Amino acid sequence: MSEKRIVCRQCGAQNRIPIEKPLANAKCGRCHAPLQDSAQQPQKITLRCGKCHTKNRLPVDKIAGGAKCGRCSAPIRHTDLFHGRPVLVTGANFEQTVHRSPLPVLLYAWAPWCSVCGGTGPMVDQLAMETKGKVRIGKINIDANQALADKFHILSVPAFLIFDAGQLKAHLPGAVPKHELLLKLAPHTYGDPS
Known part of the structure; x- marks a missing residue:
């Protein structure tokens, strides 16, 4: 007998429903709320509060409403999370863009004189498009932001820093390949927004 698994929107319990049973009459085994197929459930995303760093699971279609x-x-700031481009980070916007980020x-630390950065920059742009809504990608020019470079001990470029909940979680010096960056980001991302 084949069945499909449906997560209850009310209590989060997983329910196994036989395929031949009409879903219109199906109810959750734990809380008895009516079940909806995942195709009908709204897409959700997990965002952190910039003030208390609590994870909030929100419907994507409700985020624009505040x-x-x-x-x-x-309020959870959600601007520039879904456009798929890196955010330019400076000393002036570092607190809001990095420490209070909902994702x-x-x-990515770079410098205009760095020849290796010319090759890693396009990879970072591509990564921003692939991870939009899951990770915020930022670029910081260390020549223009020397105080931040000193604060985080960036001695060579390119370098990658991973922040979560306002804390530095990893410092990766050098031209790190995209697949390795994704592996390092995996423990900090909140999974698929669906």
């Missing part, structure tokens, strides 16, 4: 944290009711941040 998302708020479930714990502290602070984990991969910060």
Whole structure:
């Protein structure tokens, strides 16, 4: 007998429903709420609150209306999370863009004189497109932001820094391949937004 698994939107319990049973009459085995097929369920994304760093699971279609944290009711900033381009990070916007980011941040440190950065820059742009809505990708020019380079001990470029919940989680010096960056980001991402 084949069956499909449906997660209850009310309590989160997994329910096994036989394929031949009409889904219109199916109810959750735990809370008895009506079940909906995953194709009908709204797409969700997990965003951190910039104030208290609580993870909030929000429907994507409701974010534009003004998302708020479930714990502290602070507004969750969602601008530039879904456009698929790296954010330019400076000393002026570092606190808001990195420390208070609703998503984990991969910060790419580069310099205009670096010949290797010319090859890794396009890879970072491509990574921003592939991870939009899951990871915020930022670029920081260390020549223009020497204080931040000193603070995070960036001694050579290119370099990659991974931040989550406002904390530095990893410092990866050198031209790191894309697949290795994705592996390093995996523990900090919140999975598929569906």
